[in-house]
Amino acid sequence: MKVLPLDKLREALNIMANDAEVYVPMLRDDISGYFQWADNPADELALDLLNTYLSPKNVVIPQTEPMYKFKTSKQDVEITEVQVREGARIIFGIKACDLKALENLDMAFLTMGFEDEYYKARRQDLTIIAQACYKPGPACFCEGMGADRINPAADVLIHELENQDYAWEAKTSRGEELTAKIAALMEERDVTLPQAEPQSRKVDMTGVSEKLAEMFEHPVWDDLSSRCMNCGICTYVCPSCYCFDIQVSNRGEAGNRFRCWDSCMYREYTMMAGGHNPRDYKKERYRNRFLHKLQFFNERYGANLCTGCGRCVILCPNGVNIIEVIEKVKEVKLDA
Ligand code: SF4
Numbered sequence: 001m002k003v004l005p006l007d008k009l010r011e012a013l014n015i016m017a018n019d020a021e022v023y024v025p026m027l028r029d030d031i032s033g034y035f036q037w038a039d040n041p042a043d044e045l046a047l048d049l050l051n052t053y054l055s056p057k058n059v060v061i062p063q064t065e066p067m068y069k070f071k072t073s074k075q076d077v078e079i080t081e082v083q084v085r086e087g088a089r090i091i092f093g094i095k096a097c098d099l100k101a102l103e104n105l106d107m108a109f110l111t112m113g114f115e116d117e118y119y120k121a122r123r124q125d126l127t128i129i130a131q132a133c134y135k136p137g138p139a140c141f142c143e144g145m146g147a148d149r150i151n152p153a154a155d156v157l158i159h160e161l162e163n164q165d166y167a168w169e170a171k172t173s174r175g176e177e178l179t180a181k182i183a184a185l186m187e188e189r190d191v192t193l194p195q196a197e198p199q200s201r202k203v204d205m206t207g208v209s210e211k212l213a214e215m216f217e218h219p220v221w222d223d224l225s226s227r228c229m230n231c232g233i234c235t236y237v238c239p240s241c242y243c244f245d246i247q248v249s250n251r252g253e254a255g256n257r258f259r260c261w262d263s264c265m266y267r268e269y270t271m272m273a274g275g276h277n278p279r280d281y282k283k284e285r286y287r288n289r290f291l292h293k294l295q296f297f298n299e300r301y302g303a304n305l306c307t308g309c310g311r312c313v314i315l316c317p318n319g320v321n322i323i324e325v326i327e328k329v330k331e332v333k334l335d336a
Pocket residue numbers: 227228229230231232233234235265315316317318319320
């Protein structure tokens with residue numbers, strides 16, 4: 001099997017970065033996330049982290065995306081389009097949960113007769129180097145959400161060996177092409193792949209979506225939402241949350257429009273002109289988050305909008321835990 005020695009990794013990333021934006025799990029300013037590789041000595045690789053604080057969704061949906069510039073003069077408006085950001089991109093070291101989230105984003109932004117041009121531009125020339133996940137973390141439950149953590153579908157699959165070198169398998173022609181560029185850094189070796197440790201968090205989603213369809217008015221949402229303070233952290237760190245707002249920034253007569261991540265946990269998210277708000281209260285926003293993830297998305301696309309990465313479980317400051325919400329929903333007795 002081909003092996004990329006750990007001490008050749010930076011060189012390999014440099015070669016890849018010659019003709020693509022390469023996103024790698026790194027620690028930057030004490031925050032871990034998938035940041036663009038520039039071989040900065042201050043950037044610390046964080047390939048062992050389960051999971052990075054920030055997910056890789058920024059590769060296809062950056063936190064802010066410019067849309068167009070404008071300049072007004074009396075009754076005239078001059079618009080300058082901003083070029084959509086096409087070009088080759090590579091995600092290195094993505095895990096199965098985040099890869100499954102990328103599939104969710106593809107469904108939302110590229111299917112059902114709708115194509116988002118900004119998303120498509122960033123997604124269409126993306127090469128995926130996934131890392132098999134042999135040691136799940138205590139909050140991980142991706143298997144319950146249908147992810148294959150050892151053998152996810154990717155262009156290249158890497159396996160971290162006991163000595164921290166990477167066994168390297170090209171899975172697609174795109175993966176073969178990329179592998180050819182760094183072939184001189186690879187060695188051919190007999191390797192023993194690690195034993196997969198079991199995932200301790202088990203989640204059975206059977207019937208959950210259908211049951212939630214009967215629970216919109218159920219009083220359990222009062223109890224469940226009481227701990228949430230609508231801070232929005234869960235939605236920002238979630239690899240599959242994709243809601244955005246369109247905002248304007250201007251100085252005098254000139255400015256620009258951009259879109260940016262938003263959160264359904266905020267009251268302003270559903271505020272309408274005239275002041276009406278269909279989700280005025282915390283319970284309504286909380287309920288919407290879980291119904292979107294576990295019922296509405298399923299009804300539209302046949303998949304859950306949660307991939308079991310565990311980030312929200314770890315990072316919610318008030319201990320809201322989606323696994324407990326799922327268990328609670330299953331315990332609810334519906335009137336016959
Ligand atoms: S992170 Fe926790 S407290 Fe904050 S909005 Fe999400 S569920 Fe609510």
